[in-house]
Amino acid sequence: MANQIPVVDYLSLDGAPHLEAQECENCGALYFGRRNACAKCFKPGPFKVRRLADTGTIRGFSIIQRAVPGLTAPYVSALVDLDGGGSVKGNIINTEPSPENIKLGMPVRLATYSLGTDDDGTEAVAFGFQPA
Amino acid sequence: MSDDVFIIGLAQHKFGRFPEKDSLDMASEIAMAALADAGMTMADIDVMGCGSLLEAGSGQRILHQIGATGIPVYNVTNACATGANAVRVAYMEIKAGISQVGLAVGFEKMGKSGLLGLAAKVAGADKKVWAPAGRTGSVMPTEGVLGSGMMPAVFAEIAMEYANNNDGVGFEQFAKVAEKSHAHSVLNPYSQYRKAFSLEEVMNAEVIAWPNTLPMCGPTGDGAAAVVIVSGEKLKTLPDDVRKRAVKISASVMTSDPWTAGGQAGPDVNTCTRMAADKAYEMAGVDPQDLDLVELHDCFATAELVHYDNLRLCEPGMAGKFIDERGPWRDGKIPVNVSGGLVSKGHPLGCTGVANLVEVGMHLRGEAGDRQIPDAKVGLTHVIGLGSTCAIHILEKVS
Ligand SMILES: [Zn+2]
Numbered sequence: 001m002a003n004q005i006p007v008v009d010y011l012s013l014d015g016a017p018h019l020e021a022q023e024c025e026n027c028g029a030l031y032f033g034r035r036n037a038c039a040k041c042f043k044p045g046p047f048k049v050r051r052l053a054d055t056g057t058i059r060g061f062s063i064i065q066r067a068v069p070g071l072t073a074p075y076v077s078a079l080v081d082l083d084g085g086g087s088v089k090g091n092i093i094n095t096e097p098s099p100e101n102i103k104l105g106m107p108v109r110l111a112t113y114s115l116g117t118d119d120d121g122t123e124a125v126a127f128g129f130q131p132a
Numbered sequence: 133m134s135d136d137v138f139i140i141g142l143a144q145h146k147f148g149r150f151p152e153k154d155s156l157d158m159a160s161e162i163a164m165a166a167l168a169d170a171g172m173t174m175a176d177i178d179v180m181g182c183g184s185l186l187e188a189g190s191g192q193r194i195l196h197q198i199g200a201t202g203i204p205v206y207n208v209t210n211a212c213a214t215g216a217n218a219v220r221v222a223y224m225e226i227k228a229g230i231s232q233v234g235l236a237v238g239f240e241k242m243g244k245s246g247l248l249g250l251a252a253k254v255a256g257a258d259k260k261v262w263a264p265a266g267r268t269g270s271v272m273p274t275e276g277v278l279g280s281g282m283m284p285a286v287f288a289e290i291a292m293e294y295a296n297n298n299d300g301v302g303f304e305q306f307a308k309v310a311e312k313s314h315a316h317s318v319l320n321p322y323s324q325y326r327k328a329f330s331l332e333e334v335m336n337a338e339v340i341a342w343p344n345t346l347p348m349c350g351p352t353g354d355g356a357a358a359v360v361i362v363s364g365e366k367l368k369t370l371p372d373d374v375r376k377r378a379v380k381i382s383a384s385v386m387t388s389d390p391w392t393a394g395g396q397a398g399p400d401v402n403t404c405t406r407m408a409a410d411k412a413y414e415m416a417g418v419d420p421q422d423l424d425l426v427e428l429h430d431c432f433a434t435a436e437l438v439h440y441d442n443l444r445l446c447e448p449g450m451a452g453k454f455i456d457e458r459g460p461w462r463d464g465k466i467p468v469n470v471s472g473g474l475v476s477k478g479h480p481l482g483c484t485g486v487a488n489l490v491e492v493g494m495h496l497r498g499e500a501g502d503r504q505i506p507d508a509k510v511g512l513t514h515v516i517g518l519g520s521t522c523a524i525h526i527l528e529k530v531s
Contacts, residue, residue: 005262007277009269031396033267040391059296059394062288063342064280077279077341079289079397087397089279099303099342104296115277119260124271126278 007115007126008032012051017112017127021086023050030086054110055132056082061104063097076102080129093128107132137226138367138378138530141170141360144490145239147324147478150354155187155241158356160197163237166358167198171374174199177360178231181206183218183238184482194237212431213517214238215357215485216386220523222361223384232366238486239356279398284341284349284432286518289398291343291434294441300452301437303343307334308455310348310433310475316462317472319503322491324353324478334433348433348475355480357487375531379493382416382510382526389520401435404522405442405514412512413444416526420444423466424508425495427488429516430473436460440468443514462505470495470503488513489525496529 006013010032012020021030025048027041037044061078076092092102093111108129115124143165145158153161167173174195180203182191191205206221208214215238222234262271275281295301311331317323329337329347337345362370367378387404394400413420420443428443430436437455440446445466446454454460460468471477471491474484492511494500509529516522 005264005271006269007271007274009264029391030393033269060289060291060293060398062280062285062292062344063339064276064282064285065339065341066284067276067280068282071276075276075280077276077285077289079279079293079394081394085393087394089397091277091279104292115272118262122262124262 003122004125005122007124011112011125011127013125017110017125018054019052019082019086019088019110019127021050021052022047032088052086053083056080056108056129058092058102058104058106058108059087061092061102063099063102078129080108091128092130094130135364137223137361137363137381139359139361139381139489139493139527140367140370140374140378141166141168141172142358142490142493143169144322144357144487145355146322147353147355147480149243151243155184155190155239156193156197158241158354159190159194159237159239162239162356163194163198163235163358166235166360170360171371172233172360174201176233177201177203177235179204179206179222179225179234181208181218181220181222181234181236183208183214183486184240185209185211185214186240186242186481191237209482210521211517211519212429212479212481213485213515213521213523214482215487216513216515216523216525217485219359219361219486219489219525220384220386223381226361226363232363234361235358236361236486237356237358238483240480240482241354242352242480243354280341282341284344286398287432287435288341288344290401291438293394294438294451298449298452300456303335304331305452305455306343306348306434306437307331307345309430309436310334312455312461313430313433313436313469313473314347314476316470316503317476320472320477321501323472323476324351325476326472344432344434350431350474350479353478353480355478355483355487357483357490359486359489359493377497378530379496380528380530382418382528383412384525385412385415386521386523399518399520401516401520401522402438402442404520405439405516408522408524409443412524412526416528418510418526420466422510423512425467425470425492425505425511426514427469427471427491427511428514430469430475431479433475435516436469436473439514443512462503467505470505485515485523488515489527492527496527
């Protein structure tokens, strides 16, 4: 099987794909990406990696009909609150992108898909959420 | 610390597309108009704040046209809050007692660059080897892959979050906001678009980023606006006709977005607005229900609705009811965006935060012509700069 690389480093492909946050050990604030300190409690850290839930609910969304050049519309961009903590932005996938179909508060589950391979044969993997 | 600060001169250029003028033509014309309105020249000005996002660092270029006297110039950028920041730096110098008279100019020359935030380019599409880069180790631009960061989508999500948390809010309420603002714009000669739309027309228009349809999105364009502000001490020395038309800046407040859990997924424009509003009402000794008009940051009609609640113009959670009952219409409980708002008046980025002070100032002086809110005594201006910043000013009629 070809090598895989996640589209962002907070998507872990180690075992079942899942999201990982940086958690402030002092106050529990969750972040994506490299940290210099905690914006919530102002301590320098330390931070530990926390595995986030695969399930959550849609807090807000938009159905993009007019996308920037090079992207295919329509697609759904959403704010997802994960069960047990963590809030993340991602596309709602594997379902029809219509206002009749996408609902606020809708339960969703993490899903991954391929973004294609590079010249070395490495496959980039993205995450999205699909109806749970 | 100095006493109160007053606006004694104001001017705005009509928003729109003016290919025959360059940005210096527009900014100079309006700065000169604000000075004339104050009965002053550049010789009287102690400090300048200048806001432009696309041409940052332009304050001196304006002074080279209208009067280069050696005064300090603060060139500021802060996304869509840029203009309000230009006012605030001049305000702070006066408050600090360093300066007595300040000029703040905001301008932007955008031309026809399309819809707000849709001009971004997708870079790196030709990348041949996935290599993690940046603080989240992304191997490619993530626009459209991990949601959208484009403005029509971001402000749609913010509004849908409000709908998720509060009853009686949906597509129809967002569309009603646009219907209201476009109706207001018909009366405003400074507005880029002056065309009324029925609710049906707004709802049936092309969807850009649902629930934002085309008439719910602010157009880009050119604009310039300027204010001349003075200390209370200075005001006392000025002629009667200047003092009579002075408008008091009862509050000038700026906040940035504090940490919130939800703010990690998308910008939180609510918390910084609520913080700024609380502080501004306290500073001015004004209750939201005392406001005669509000110019708030409706880069999209969806964005306007959430700020009814953030600015406490309505009961908590009742922004849907507020628009349903026509509260923000010009003859409603608290008129909002009687200028037509950014969705019709236009949104020349660095200009917007100065122009909304000019707009409210004109009403408080009773000089707003056909769109005048009768007997207006107190008004509020609000801008959001994504990133995020909130700036609020409360203005009051003096005489
Ligand atoms: Zn912390």
